[in-house]
Amino acid sequence: MPHLNRRRMSAALATVAAVLTLGAATSSQAQGARDPGAEQFVQASAQKVIGILADKGLSEAQKEAAFHRAIDELADVPKITNFVLGKYARSITPEQKARFTPAFRAYAESVYRNRLDDYHGEVLKVTGSTVRKPGDVIVTTQITGGHNAQPVDVAWRVLGGSGGWKAVDVQFKGVWLAITQQQDFVSTIDNAHGNIDVLVAQLQRDAKRPPSSR
Template sequence: MVRSNMKSRIAIPALAAAIVSVTGLVAGPAFAGNATSASSHTVEVAASRSATDVIKTLASEAIVGLTDQSLSNDTRRQNFVALMDRYFAMDVISRFVLGRYWRSISEEELNEFADLLQDYLALNYASQFKDFNGEQFVVGDEKQQNKDTFVNSQFVRPDGPPVSIVWRLREFGDEYKIIDVTVEGLSMGITQRDEFTAVIQKNGGEVSALTENLRVKVGK
């Protein structure tokens, strides 16, 4: 348990830094905030890209939309949610983090949960991007395993050993989307599922208790 908690403390800032530390292509949607700055970095993105290209482009868009020191907290969170909409398969992630309990709710309730999950993650993690200091992020190879593609990367810290980050992507139509991220062997999806299912189990197996919990946390 101590080892798992220590990994979690490393994983969150490392994951935040990893998303914003690639300095390759800058592409994608206009973000809230400084429209002139964002549009000056926008280029057309091809419909079909490799999984590795998706990770690089995600990181580049995050530089534009999350690290600007002039952004308000609300704008930074809005931009974080926009990135999740574009690059993460939130329907797949939502079902996974609910475990077997997702089968007990309606599609409408699942959609509401997915929206609240995005807001919850943005509330917890978006603010970390304003302290980005340009640590090095190295994207490695990608490997196919069954229907998913795993992109290996490392977050290189000046004050410690490199942190291994593996992005799990799945192809939906003509595009890849992220369904999980593993940091130093710790799956963010599994970590979140353990937290959420514990709340559900404490409330008689009712997903509505977790949904209400998230609603209160994000102020909705």
Template sequence: MLTRRSFIACAALLALGSWVVPPAFAQSGDKSAVAFIQTLGNETIATFADKSLSRQQAVTRFKSLLNKGFDVPYIGRWVLGRYWNQASPQEQQEYQRLFEQLVVETYANRFVDYAGETFKITGSAPAGENDSMVATQVVRTNGPPINVEWRVRSRDSSHKIIDVVVEGVSMGVTQRSEFASVIQSNGGRVAGLIDALRQRVGKG
């Protein structure tokens, strides 16, 4: 349920601390959102570069960073779409727990493949009343650069990432479609998705 684009997005997260900020951009756009992402990236890189940490310690720290930087509950609800209201409170709670666990474990397991990609900021633009899109490129050692945009929601002086758009494809929209397909193939039952998530997490 997590595509190759999702992995590119998480590799991009690791590269955040290596952003190159053009001087012209530094004087415009949502500087607070950029500073938020820069700090998150620095902390993420420091976590996975610290070889004194055990894998479990690194994963625990990453989970904290994920919840600090991403609005995981909001993303989880949005990805479930109209099926959220069809789920019982118990199903909602179990789904959110498994969704977070899936993201953390899958991304953490794949960080070992991180090959030193770096970022450069290419622009920023408002996206609605409270959101900003920060446009970047992931510069790879092999292959052409990858365009990645981060949707950052600002509220009450805080910031959260609510979506990642890789080469014009929204990760949230992609996962929403994948989850809906699983639910539909299980007779429209959210329980079918929960079972699939439970199996996927168990294999991690």
């Protein structure tokens, strides 16, 4: 009987191990799978942004207004605004937030527009996606056309699902902008002994600077 129990125990352990292995493999496959919904969102929304910048028929004022609307469709601006404040998002006062939000919005739009304008592309094509976890997807794209001699790789991190998607970060030349901005902003506020208004003033100045000096 002891020998039989050992055999049964060994068989049970083998079964458990097989189930765990299968579960791990399934989880890994799900995590690495592509997400068609996220890809379709980026294809449509990011292409719209690229198209606006490449449209030579728009005046500068029309292009700026259209770009502003397209960013609202593409990005979760409130979430990004909160994210880039890092640890200071927990302590910022409503009055400070009211000053920071429009300053960051103007600065961020100028940065994103300048980055995309640098590529002078006209066509964006999704090349794949990776599910980090359900509702959190990295979508890879290439921008071509215009003055681009070679396709330019741009990645987009989008959050959401069947109820809709929104971008929360974009990667140019291997650098995630929102993450970099958070590091820079927190450092600026730290150096100002926690005075967020110093960062607000800096963002307002930077948003007005010509692209070549940024």
